[in-house]
Amino acid sequence: MKKPTIKDVARLAGVSFKTVSRVVNKEASVSDSVRERVNECIKQLNYQPNRTARTMRKAPFSLAFVYDNPNSHYVIEMQNGIISQCRENGFELVIHPTDSRSEEVGKELAAMIGSSQIGGVILTPPLSENRELVTFLIGQQAKVVRILSGSEPPDNLAPVVYVDDVAAAQTLTSHLLSQGHTSIGFIGFNDSHESSRGRLKGFTQAHLERGLSVNKNLILDGEFTFESGMEMTRILMESDNKPTAIVACNDEIAAGAVFQARILNYQIPEDLSVAGFENSPFAIQTWPHLTTIDQPNVQIAAAAAKLVINMMQKPDTEHISSAGFTLNLIERDSVTCLTQ
Template structure:
């Protein structure tokens, strides 16, 4: 016979309601009592019954909504969310969407109704779309947003915010400190706020160093390798050509590196390249890419923890608070001073 929750309660010398609260990781149970219950759960090899949770009307799964062409970003997000779901005995429903679809809201609500998820982890651009957030709030669907910003945009729901602007400022300042003055910027999709935030940081650094912001060096595009290749070819046709490129993510940066090589441009001697995210692209390219470290799996785990805290929130509990991440510059081999500022020039 498989052990039941009552067996665990008897073994631990507590009520079965206490065991249930511990399994559901409610904050009302003290640490000493939690340790006692988990010890009994392990001793009896008790497995919580997720189907029973569903029958009681309690959520047993959460949903992950995304629209992003960056496969590394999506994989890291999925990994982080799944790790936290497993730790807290939840299932994960993954649902890619087209953010530009006229039936986006119907699609999201259809998934929520079919899967009976307890809440959603939203990533850009859905996490930054007011119409989506308003509709979810009206339907009382819990959600946590992952978004770009230096602070929470509001107090409607907890979010995980990423300070892209400051990170982009530091990247640009780093290139300026190396001696670069002709610095190109390759952005991502305009519907992603990270694109505008990183552009703002880039422009701020140039302006504070009394360098002109040149429109011809700012080229919009997609967060994709092919987009990086195409736009770099455009940059290399300019006269004079830029001596450095700030690419809005590592996939774009890898595309820039590829296009430079096809054109016989030496990286970093003739062209310094900096990416963003610290994805596998940055470490597998040669030379390795200078980048800003954005711990996507950790960001996803944090968002999932905040969401589950919302789902399990009981009257009197302290509400979950937003948390911030601050990408840090990692200097590798794809950047160096421009010609004329090097000892070997």
């Protein structure tokens, strides 16, 4: 049988082929009733849009996910969240890892935008924290959405999907304090990441809220990796001022902490309680399973994609909207009440 064409769909739906094209391309200038009728005809005929013809359109139909993050779990979840919105709205996704420290990152992204029909860009930390880069990309006529740590958008430069790391870390630390732990280590701090600074701030606020001071000797800088978690835990547990609990900046660090504690013959959680952050696979692959903060990366990424697609479909909209996420505590077996 002959492959159905856009004109076959138009004839069956009783509309022009341009109207079918508008429906296929998710343009806003079509009534809901017409859109529903055309989509039903597309489904009935099993019509597949011509990808080459879409490439010839002047309007961009792709968006880019740009990141500099070694955490493969984070990246995959972000991709899945963005792809869900792309498929729903007929957009393509370009996945672009880059070096946020490179002086050429702006030119690199400008070349990508110009060659790939990209109209929207989703930036994750630390790229999203670079105001100069965001301003540059906006100057390249790209619609930009930033995923940032915070309790509200920091400015009106571009839309933000913000994640409240401060409140989450405060909730997590308060939970440990309520279990009798007053000597708590904080591992994985990295001053170049806003999320890390936010988590340390929440950690500190939880102590101050109870009239307690923070022992700075128990705060260690490190990377968001398993190996770094091992090394920081070794330093803490071989010191004269051993903590009874550890808050790690992510679950991978926490998993490394649990592994190293066992090497040093400490039982988890009897001798040392360990809590993570993000609720990644490490949280349930580690034994005992980690108490952690649930960071719904798929939903966060989907919210960012929805914002940028809306901006691409309605380019004349002046209002800049944003979306926020409050993170929840998940209690598991890696934390226990400290017996006096």
